[in-house]
Every structure is written in structure tokens, then in C-alpha cells.
Amino acid sequence: MKTRTLGQSDLQTSAIGLGLMGMSELYGKADDRESIRTIHRALELDVTLLDTADCYGNGHNEELLGRALQGRREQAVVASKFAVGPNFQGVNGRPEYVRAAIDRSLSRLNMDHIDLYYYHRIDPEVPIEETVGAMAELVRVGKVRYIGLSEASADQIRRAHAVHPITALQTEYSLWSREVEADILPTVSELGITFVAYSPLSRGFLSGAVRTFEDFDASDYRRMLPRFQGDNFGRNLELADRVKEIAAEKHCTPSQLAIAWTLEQGALPIPGTKRVSYLEENAGAVHIELTPQDLRRIEEAMPREAVQGERY
Ligand SMILES: NC(=O)c1ccc[n+]([C@@H]2O[C@H](COP(=O)([O-])OP(=O)(O)OC[C@H]3O[C@@H](n4cnc5c(N)ncnc54)[C@H](OP(=O)(O)O)[C@@H]3O)[C@@H](O)[C@H]2O)c1
Incomplete structure (x- = not known):
């Protein structure tokens, strides 16, 4: 696996990471044993950047990662998040909350x-300088090595970066979700911040594996997202199938093509899976080379305004 250095830090990670969220909730039934096998296989493949958050499964995801990394901590780059409350309800960026959240996560x-x-999400009630100031204190006492933001605006990124160097910004980015291209990508590039692309497969849709709304089980979170509802589903499926055709010509899978596209944009993708087979497939995207002609064809096949429905 290729590596890269994050932001202006000395933190080295794999060029493709692994998102762990689905190992606890949202995308159908998970099995801890297969999830732990997937994390171990990631380390074997040198996929070192492992992405979790305190709210995923209300703590289950961090506990699972902690169990998986027993005796292997040094092989991994652990990324976690705070601020979003249990069951994804509420946001809290108050300094006292930051100090309590880190101790709960470490435990x-x-x-x-x-x-x-x-x-994880910016609290509109708290100036970002105060929250990042509290995060900087965590760096000083050694509980955290580097700081990141998720889904922050360009102005928030600048204000935060003025308080303490921001190493990474994590926001949704894929062939289907290109909003960040307007002002977020230029801002992080100017400030030397690594852009981490979450949901690079558009929550699995770009893999081509999802064919009908009923493929999502009754509790699957994707049933609540506008892109998968009503007529949007079929229209978006046509777009996903175009990616599938280009992938076939490139002798790769649609998921690999979608991930390779994010790499080509300079992002660090963290595709999510709870299965060894998908992890292995996705890691293979580092070997896919996209020529300028390929990129033009992909752009024509999936123009950014063609996607139907908001991302949330
Ligand atoms: N910062 C934030 O606000 C935020 C928000 C969302 C996500 N994230 C992070 O980003 C990570 C990735 O995002 P995501 O999980 O939402 O979306 P994603 O990576 O776009 O897609 C994940 C879905 O795709 C499926 N999948 C993965 N590889 C596949 C393959 N090769 N073939 C067929 N299907 C495949 C997975 O199936 P299985 O589950 O069955 O393996 C899962 O349902 C998360 O795990 C999380 O760590 C962060």
C-alpha cells in the first residue's frame, strides 16, 4: 500500500484508509468477528488509517477497535471524533465536553x-476557537497527536487553523458528492491540510451492488436519505451503471474506479466496510491509473449536476 504524510505533520498513513462506522450500525447487520478480521486484514495490507467516532454505535465502534488492536496498537493510525451525541442527536463543542469526551474515548x-x-460537527453555539483551543490542550498533554475537523466551512477551517494546525479535514466526497470542490478543496490545499474523503462509494451505491430500495434492510439508514428514495433511486442507478461500464473497460471493479477517482483528486479516501472481501477489493484501487482521457469520460458519464437528491 502506498503511504502519505498527513497535513504538515509527520504522521504517515496509508493512501487509502478504512471506515469502521458500518461495523456498528447504519448499513445492515454487522458481525463483530468478521469486523475484527477485517481490521486485522487491513493491517496486514498496510491499510493503517482506521476511522471511528465516539457516536458510532454509541461507543460500540471504539470498543470494537480497541479490542481489535490489542497487541497491535503501534501498527495503526487511530482516528476518532467527538461532538455528536448518542444516536446522532445534538452537537457539543464546549471545552468541558471536549475534555470529558477524550477520556471516554480513550477508555x-x-x-x-x-x-x-x-x-465531528461544528457546534453553532460555541466559537470554534474555544473548541479547538481545548483540543490543542489535549495535544499538549499527549492524549491526542493531531487535530482534524469534519464538515467544517472554509471560514471555520481558517479560524480553527489560526488557533492550532489542522492536520486533516474529513468531509463527504465522491463522484456523487462534489460540493467541496467549490471552496473547501481550494482552502485545504492552500493551508496544507489533508482532505479525507468519507463515503467515497456514496454509501455503497457506486459499487453497483445495490439494485433496489428493498436491498436495504428495514433498519438501514440509507432508506432515510433523499438520494435513495422514490424516483431518485432509479435515476441515480443509471448513473452508477455508467461507472460500472467504464470500470469494466478498465478491468477494475466499480468500487475501485470510484476510489481511484478520489485519489486522483488528491483526497485520502476512507471507504467503509465490515467485510474482508470488500476491504481487499477497495485497497486494490491504489493500483488503478486513470488517464486524463479516463477522467474526462468519467466526468461525461456522471456530470456533477446529474445526481438526484440531497446528500442528507
Ligand atoms: N465525518 C462524517 O461525518 C462521516 C460520515 C459518514 C461516514 N464517515 C466515515 O467514512 C467511512 C466511509 O463512509 P461510508 O461507510 O458512509 O460509505 P462508503 O464507504 O461510501 O460505503 C460503505 C458501504 O459500501 C459497501 N461497500 C464497501 N466496499 C464495497 C465493495 N467493494 N463492493 C460492494 N459494496 C461495498 C459497504 O458494505 P458493507 O457494510 O456490507 O461492508 C457499505 O454498505 C465510514 O465508515 C466512517 O468512518 C464519516
């Missing part, structure tokens, strides 16, 4: 530090 993870700690 669940069963480790003494987190490599990259993200502010």
Missing part, C-alpha cells in the same frame, strides 16, 4: 492516545 479504545482527533 473505550483502551489506549493512551488517539493519533488524529476530529471535531
Whole structure:
């Protein structure tokens, strides 16, 4: 696996990470044993950047990662997040909350530090300088090595970066979700912040594996997202099938093509899976080379305004 250095830090990670969220909730039934096998296989493949958050499964995801990394902590770059409340309800960026949240996360993870700690959603009630100031204190005492933000605006990124260097910004980015191209990508590029692309497969849709709304089980979170509802589903499926055709010509899978596209944009993708087979497939995207002609064809096949429905 290729590696890269995050932001202006000395933190080295794999060029493709692994998102752990689905190992606890949202995308159908998960099995802890297969999830742990997937994390171990990631380390074998040198997929070192492992992405979790305190709210995923209300703590289950961090506990699972802690168990998986027993005796292997040094092989991984652990990224976690705080601010979003249980069951994805509420946001809290108050300094006292930051100080309590890190201790809860470290205890669940069963480790003494987190490599990259993200502010998950920005609390509109708290000036970002205060929250990032509290995060900087965590760096000083050694509980956190580097700081990141998630879904922050360009202005928030600048204000935060003025308080303490921001190493990574994590926001949704894929062939289907290109909103960040307007002002977020230029801002992070100017400031030397790594852009981490979450949901690079558009929550699995770009893999081509999802064919009908009923493929999502009754509790699947995707049933609540506008892109998968009503007529949007069929129209978006046509777009996903175009990606499938180009992938076939490139002798790769649609997922690999979608991930390779994000790499080509300079992003660090963290595709999510709870299965060894998908992990292995997705890691293979580092070997896919996209020529300028391929990129033009992909752009024509999936123009950014063609996608139907909002991302949330
Ligand atoms: N910062 C934020 O606000 C935020 C928001 C969302 C996600 N994230 C992070 O980003 C990570 C990735 O995003 P995501 O999980 O939402 O979306 P994603 O990576 O776009 O898609 C994940 C879905 O795709 C399926 N999948 C993965 N590889 C596949 C393959 N090769 N073939 C067929 N299907 C495949 C997975 O199936 P299985 O589940 O069955 O393996 C899962 O249902 C998350 O795990 C989380 O760590 C962060």
C-alpha cells in the first residue's frame, strides 16, 4: 500500500484508509468477528488509517477497535471524533465536553492516545476557537497527536487553523458528492491540510451492488436519505451503471474506479466496510491509473449536476 504524510505533520498513513462506522450500525447487520478480521486484514495490507467516532454505535465502534488492536496498537493510525451525541442527536463543542469526551474515548479504545482527533460537527453555539483551543490542550498533554475537523466551512477551517494546525479535514466526497470542490478543496490545499474523503462509494451505491430500495434492510439508514428514495433511486442507478461500464473497460471493479477517482483528486479516501472481501477489493484501487482521457469520460458519464437528491 502506498503511504502519505498527513497535513504538515509527520504522521504517515496509508493512501487509502478504512471506515469502521458500518461495523456498528447504519448499513445492515454487522458481525463483530468478521469486523475484527477485517481490521486485522487491513493491517496486514498496510491499510493503517482506521476511522471511528465516539457516536458510532454509541461507543460500540471504539470498543470494537480497541479490542481489535490489542497487541497491535503501534501498527495503526487511530482516528476518532467527538461532538455528536448518542444516536446522532445534538452537537457539543464546549471545552468541558471536549475534555470529558477524550477520556471516554480513550477508555473505550483502551489506549493512551488517539493519533488524529476530529471535531465531528461544528457546534453553532460555541466559537470554534474555544473548541479547538481545548483540543490543542489535549495535544499538549499527549492524549491526542493531531487535530482534524469534519464538515467544517472554509471560514471555520481558517479560524480553527489560526488557533492550532489542522492536520486533516474529513468531509463527504465522491463522484456523487462534489460540493467541496467549490471552496473547501481550494482552502485545504492552500493551508496544507489533508482532505479525507468519507463515503467515497456514496454509501455503497457506486459499487453497483445495490439494485433496489428493498436491498436495504428495514433498519438501514440509507432508506432515510433523499438520494435513495422514490424516483431518485432509479435515476441515480443509471448513473452508477455508467461507472460500472467504464470500470469494466478498465478491468477494475466499480468500487475501485470510484476510489481511484478520489485519489486522483488528491483526497485520502476512507471507504467503509465490515467485510474482508470488500476491504481487499477497495485497497486494490491504489493500483488503478486513470488517464486524463479516463477522467474526462468519467466526468461525461456522471456530470456533477446529474445526481438526484440531497446528500442528507
Ligand atoms: N465525518 C462524517 O461525518 C462521516 C460520515 C459518514 C461516514 N464517515 C466515515 O467514512 C467511512 C466511509 O463512509 P461510508 O461507510 O458512509 O460509505 P462508503 O464507504 O461510501 O460505503 C460503505 C458501504 O459500501 C459497501 N461497500 C464497501 N466496499 C464495497 C465493495 N467493494 N463492493 C460492494 N459494496 C461495498 C459497504 O458494505 P458493507 O457494510 O456490507 O461492508 C457499505 O454498505 C465510514 O465508515 C466512517 O468512518 C464519516
